[in-house]
Amino acid sequence: MQVNGERFLKDLHDLRQFGASGVGKGVVRPAYSAADIAAREWLAERMRDAGLEPRFDAVGNLFGLAPGRSLLMGSHSDSQPEGGWLDGALGVIMALEIARASQEAGGPAVSVANFQDEEGRFGVTTGSAIWSGQLPLDRADTLTDSAGVTFADARSAMAHLAGEPIDPARFTGFVECHIEQGPWLHEAGQAIGVVTDIVGIRDMTITMEGEQNHAGTTPMHRRRDAFQALSAFNTALNDRLRNIVTPQSVWTIGHVDLHPGAHSIVPGRVTFSMQWRDGDVGRLKRMEDVIRQTATEVAAERGMSLSFSGMLGLEPVAMDPGLRAALAAAAQALVPGRWRDMQSGALHDATNVAALMPAAMMFVPSIGGISHAFAEDTDEGDLVTGLEVMGRALSDLCKAH
Ligand code: HGY
Ligand code: MN
Ligand code: MN
Numbered sequence: 001m002q003v004n005g006e007r008f009l010k011d012l013h014d015l016r017q018f019g020a021s022g023v024g025k026g027v028v029r030p031a032y033s034a035a036d037i038a039a040r041e042w043l044a045e046r047m048r049d050a051g052l053e054p055r056f057d058a059v060g061n062l063f064g065l066a067p068g069r070s071l072l073m074g075s076h077s078d079s080q081p082e083g084g085w086l087d088g089a090l091g092v093i094m095a096l097e098i099a100r101a102s103q104e105a106g107g108p109a110v111s112v113a114n115f116q117d118e119e120g121r122f123g124v125t126t127g128s129a130i131w132s133g134q135l136p137l138d139r140a141d142t143l144t145d146s147a148g149v150t151f152a153d154a155r156s157a158m159a160h161l162a163g164e165p166i167d168p169a170r171f172t173g174f175v176e177c178h179i180e181q182g183p184w185l186h187e188a189g190q191a192i193g194v195v196t197d198i199v200g201i202r203d204m205t206i207t208m209e210g211e212q213n214h215a216g217t218t219p220m221h222r223r224r225d226a227f228q229a230l231s232a233f234n235t236a237l238n239d240r241l242r243n244i245v246t247p248q249s250v251w252t253i254g255h256v257d258l259h260p261g262a263h264s265i266v267p268g269r270v271t272f273s274m275q276w277r278d279g280d281v282g283r284l285k286r287m288e289d290v291i292r293q294t295a296t297e298v299a300a301e302r303g304m305s306l307s308f309s310g311m312l313g314l315e316p317v318a319m320d321p322g323l324r325a326a327l328a329a330a331a332q333a334l335v336p337g338r339w340r341d342m343q344s345g346a347l348h349d350a351t352n353v354a355a356l357m358p359a360a361m362m363f364v365p366s367i368g369g370i371s372h373a374f375a376e377d378t379d380e381g382d383l384v385t386g387l388e389v390m391g392r393a394l395s396d397l398c399k400a401h
Contacts, residue, residue: 001098001101001102001104001391001394001395002101002104002105003097003387003388003390003391004097004100004101005388007097007100008097008383008384008387009380009383009384011093011096011097012085012086012090012093012383014042015042015043015077015089016085018036018038018042019033019035019039019079021082021374023374024374024375025084025085025374025376025377026082026083026084026373026374026376027079027083027089027374028081028082029077029078029079029083030078030079030081030119031060031078031117031119031121031126031127032060032117032121032158036077036078037060037157037161040060040062040114040158041161043062043064043077043092043096043114044056044062044064046096047062047064047096047099047112048064050096050099050103050112051066051100052064052066052112053067055163056158056161056162056163057131057163057164057165057166058137058155058162058165059116059117059126059127059130059131059137059140059158060117060127060155060161060162061113061114061116061127062114062116063113063166064099064114065111065166065170066099066109066110067109068170069109069171069172070108070110070111070172071109071110071111071171071172071173071174071175071394072110072112072113072172072173072175072353072357073091073095073098073099073111073112073113073174073176073390074091074113074114074115074174074176074349075089075090075091075092075095075113075114075115075176075177075178075348076088076092076114076117076118076119076349077089077114078116078118078119078121079119080372082372082373082374083372083373083374083376084370084371084372084373084374084375084376085376086179086366086376086378086383087119087376088118088119088178090177090178090179090364090383090386091176091177091178092113092114094177094386094387094390095112095113095177096112097387098110098387098390098391098394099111101391102394107398108394108397110394111170113128113174113349115127115131115349116155118348118349120203122144122145122151122154123135123143123151124201124203124313124314124347125347125348125352126140126143128349128351128352129314129352131168132168132352132353132355132356133355133356134355141155146255146257168353168356168357171357172357172358173320173323173357173358173359173360174350174353174354174358174360175323175327175359175361175362175390175393175394176348176350176360176361176362177361177362177363177364177386177390178346178362178363179365179366179371179376179378180193180342180363180364180365180369181345181346181366181371181372181376182346182369183366184342185340185363185364185365185366186365186367186369187369188340190335190340190365191331191335191338191365191382191385191386192331192338192339192340192362192363192364192386192389193339193362193363193364194324194327194328194331194339194341194342194360194362194363195319195341195342195343195344195350195361195362195363196318196319196324196341196343197279197318197319197343197344198317198319198344198346198347198348198351198354199248199277199278199279199316199343199345199347200277200278200279200284200313200314200315200316200317201275201276201277201312201313201314202276202277202284202287202288203273203274203275203311203312204273204274204275204308204311205271205274205309206271206272206274206295206306206308206309207269207270207271207306207307207309208229208269208270208298208299208304208306209226209269209305209306210224210225210226210229210268210269210302210303211223211224211268212259212260212265212266212267212269213265213268214264214265214266215263215265215266216264223266224304225266226258226259226269226304227267227270228302229270229299229302229304230253230256230270230272232298232302233294233295233298234253236294236297236298237251237291237294240294241290244283244287244290245283246283248278248279248343248345249276249277249283249287250276250277250278250345251274251275251277251291252275252276253274254273254275255272256270256271256272256273257270257271258270259271274291276291277345277347278316279316280316281315281316295308314351315351317351317354317355319350319354319360319361320354320358323358323360323397324341324360326360326393326394327360327389327390329396330389330390330392330393331362331389333392334385334388334389334392335385335389342363344361344363348361362386362389362390362393364382364383364385364386365379365382367379
């Protein structure tokens with residue numbers, strides 16, 4: 001098949017206009033925002049122009065369907081609250097270009113998926129988790145974002161677009177191209193990462209409550225200060241987790257709500273996100289035990305009440321060996337010596353889709369390893385190389401089947 005790099009890059013730049021942040025090439029396009037919905041409606045038209053049947057499901061996952069059985073490719077077009085122009089978007093636009101080029105070449109049939117809320121405004125890779133049966137819709141509908149908006153309310157903004165469910169049985173497999181979002185390919189001057197496995201994740205919210213009081217008249221030794229409790233928890237957690245993790249293990253407190261948040265008030269309550277990731281299920285559990293035990297001890301020592309929210313999570317998953325081999329062979333043919341096998345420390349829709357069908361992923365470099373930030377970027381030459389390697393892999397797969 002003959003992919004068209006110019007057409008591909010133009011679609012990528014056109015897509016980044018939806019929710020353009022005005023800072024670099026950054027975007028603000030959270031799930032169900034006006035920019036997200038407009039981008040999805042634009043993509044539906046691009047799918048139609050490519051000879052695909054655009055279909056939305058009940059939660060805003062958008063599919064561009066080829067007739068009959070087809071290989072599914074894609075990713076997500078929603079962004080983090082401050083996102084880059086390529087996170088997710090690259091995989092959707094590359095899938096669209098491959099689908100066009102494949103049609104122009106007479107096959108194989110390729111369909112396109114643009115999953116909703118991969119960035120987890122509400123859950124964790126929410127849209128593909130629902131589509132793949134990992135997350136029941138009635139449970140998803142009760143999830144809220146950090147402002148308290150429910151998933152049910154948010155997705156109602158797309159109700160007019162919702163169609164019948166898309167049957168996963170019509171697809172033979174799933175391949176997703178994504179930016180690495182880490183530093184390794186760019187630092188090594190390599191062009192392609194063939195993903196071996198995707199780490200697992202656990203995500204919950206922890207609340208500690210002490211006593212709100214006057215910042216001037218309350219002696220330090222008599223305070224039940226929520227910020228001090230969080231600070232003590234974080235210090236103790238770092239000391240303890242170091243004993244059970246590997247260099248690939250990560251844990252993050254990314255969102256903190258300190259109540260009431262005033263200069264002259266000792267904060268009485270803190271609610272914070274607690275997220276951790278690892279490639280090993282057993283280590284994820286051990287990390288969870290340390291997190292719960294440390295929070296319980298710190299709260300008891302400081303006279304704080306403690307509560308844990310429900311926990312969301314995805315298990316570590318290995319990529320399909322056959323699809324991986326096609327990606328590796330194409331990389332070896334087109335960029336010999338400039339590719340590697342690698343684990344994904346970022347979560348992706350491929351984790352959920354892998355529960356339904358063979359799934360594989362391929363990375364292109366991220367400049368400086370920056371992502372989930374307006375500064376996220378990739379050299380356009382590397383983007384086109386990724387497209388060409390993907391096109392070669394699909395052609396080889398077509399010949400092999
Ligand atoms: O957080 C992640 O790994 C993904 O980019 N949402
Ligand atoms: Mn992503
Ligand atoms: Mn992301």
